Amino acid sequence: MQRLRAARRLIAHPSSSAPFLSSSISGFTKQLYAQVCLDSRPQATAHACFKSVAESYAEVSRGNCGVQFRCLGTVAATRNPLFSTVNDDDVKYFIDIVGDKNVIQDEDRLQTANIDWMRKFEGSSKLMLLPRSSIEVSQILTYCNSRSLAVVPQGGNTGLVGGSVPVFDEVIVNLSLMNNIISFDKVSGILVCEAGCILENLISYLDNHGFIMPLDLGAKGSCQIGGNVSTNAGGLRLVRYGSLHGNVLGLEAVLANGSVVDMLGTLRKDNTGYDLKHMFIGSEGSLGIVTKVSILTPPKLSSVNIAFLACEDYFSCQVLHHLDGLRNPIPTSGHKFFILIETTGSNELYDKERLEAFLLSSMEQGLVSDGVLAQDINQASSFWRIREGIPEALMKAGAVYKYDLSIPLERMYDLVDEMRSRIGNQANVVAYGHLGDGNLHLNISAPQYDDAILEQIEPFVYEWTSRHRGSISAEHGLGLMKANMIYYSKSYETVQLMTSIKKLMDPKGILNPYKVLPHTIVPQNSGLEH
Numbered sequence: 001m002q003r004l005r006a007a008r009r010l011i012a013h014p015s016s017s018a019p020f021l022s023s024s025i026s027g028f029t030k031q032l033y034a035q036v037c038l039d040s041r042p043q044a045t046a047h048a049c050f051k052s053v054a055e056s057y058a059e060v061s062r063g064n065c066g067v068q069f070r071c072l073g074t075v076a077a078t079r080n081p082l083f084s085t086v087n088d089d090d091v092k093y094f095i096d097i098v099g100d101k102n103v104i105q106d107e108d109r110l111q112t113a114n115i116d117w118m119r120k121f122e123g124s125s126k127l128m129l130l131p132r133s134s135i136e137v138s139q140i141l142t143y144c145n146s147r148s149l150a151v152v153p154q155g156g157n158t159g160l161v162g163g164s165v166p167v168f169d170e171v172i173v174n175l176s177l178m179n180n181i182i183s184f185d186k187v188s189g190i191l192v193c194e195a196g197c198i199l200e201n202l203i204s205y206l207d208n209h210g211f212i213m214p215l216d217l218g219a220k221g222s223c224q225i226g227g228n229v230s231t232n233a234g235g236l237r238l239v240r241y242g243s244l245h246g247n248v249l250g251l252e253a254v255l256a257n258g259s260v261v262d263m264l265g266t267l268r269k270d271n272t273g274y275d276l277k278h279m280f281i282g283s284e285g286s287l288g289i290v291t292k293v294s295i296l297t298p299p300k301l302s303s304v305n306i307a308f309l310a311c312e313d314y315f316s317c318q319v320l321h322h323l324d325g326l327r328n329p330i331p332t333s334g335h336k337f338f339i340l341i342e343t344t345g346s347n348e349l350y351d352k353e354r355l356e357a358f359l360l361s362s363m364e365q366g367l368v369s370d371g372v373l374a375q376d377i378n379q380a381s382s383f384w385r386i387r388e389g390i391p392e393a394l395m396k397a398g399a400v401y402k403y404d405l406s407i408p409l410e411r412m413y414d415l416v417d418e419m420r421s422r423i424g425n426q427a428n429v430v431a432y433g434h435l436g437d438g439n440l441h442l443n444i445s446a447p448q449y450d451d452a453i454l455e456q457i458e459p460f461v462y463e464w465t466s467r468h469r470g471s472i473s474a475e476h477g478l479g480l481m482k483a484n485m486i487y488y489s490k491s492y493e494t495v496q497l498m499t500s501i502k503k504l505m506d507p508k509g510i511l512n513p514y515k516v517l518p519h520t521i522v523p524q525n526s527g528l529e530h
């Protein structure tokens, strides 16, 4: 680990240097793909179990009263009475399709599948199906549609907004057994695979062929590519390689009525009318179940540099954002902000020199107060482990209210400050995210769930974000948690159009019900539109 030392006291911190610095580092952005700003304020530690908003919701739903949302003060969703309940004949039918051992009724396995990673959202499904092919998915959906059985598509179940678990008794269709790599073209870098492939397995597979996935997430060990695509997962490489809307070249999806729609193209250019694959990227399984994907993967670059930096103020982080263990590589005391920067390129010497020169100049200008450069792959991964471990650490700390927001960079930290003054010492406001993408993960960590805290957070956080023309979901989706908050980020007309598309593609509404779209239609001109 190389500790950065610079004559940072020689040059003061003239704000007039910012334009110069911004332009001088903009050339770097092409090389950079991941970054994070981590606020070092003390976090709550070692609080025992917690009870979340959604757990309370689940309790209400177990009492068959429906799910109560705190959005707009209205009760928003009850179990759709038009949906049937699974009976013995249904189970027999499903056994015929997927085989006995892939029809799961075992209580322990169902319990895991009914609850999300955060243990916030819990359904009460009595049945999970594990199809092995698109044909089986098609047969399942054809049957569920004819019987009006609601379905929740599930991948690795690592989502943070309750999108991948049942709300009531929906049939869980889990794609884990569809985990084959179909093809990989070493010339074009195009990977075609089934939806149930675990992201980390794809990353390792590509690594052996000298390529990388354009997507990387902390949850890579469990999340599946079908879920990533369905939720348009963002992650750590988005600033470098762009979103899945750009990287997914094609996909296959099964519609609610069982039709298998083959859009599994591998062409870079195809302008033949509506590009419907985009309807399935980010629609969270509400329009169809993604069964196969084809993805453009970039070549692995030989030189990787990782810097872990400390800054004294948010202004400095903003200026640095263009760039993009569990021992702390630098002392945390005395520093308020941390940035993790990874650059990749093809000329080791040149790339390292450029990064070092940039960092030196940043230190001289007082933007960076301390920092280390990873000297080898072990140090590099220990830096990343710090960043990727934050959600898990927060979960262990007690109750956590999570907000995944896109906010114009210059205003991002204002929200953190405002939230801190609202919350006072009732909870810790922890801010981190993806600085290069303008994506703030605002986490409010408390010993336990508390209505008084929630009232300080919502709807304030959504109103604030909407007022600053941000998005209430940057990369996690809407799921169950934010379906009713959609108007904070989308206009009335947009939501109407989305609703019409949903009705057209899934007239009975069996696919992932209660998620994404609002349960109550807010009247036009309610003042909530963007």
Ligand SMILES: O=C(O)CC[C@@H](O)C(=O)O
Pocket (backbone or CB within 6 Å): 218, 235, 387, 388, 390, 391, 402, 403, 404, 433, 441, 442, 443
């Ligand atoms: O825990 C969160 O709020 C964010 C999770 C994930 O998107 C991350 O960037 O680590």
Ligand SMILES: [Zn+2]
Pocket (backbone or CB within 6 Å): 235, 433, 434, 441, 475
């Ligand atoms: Zn994130």
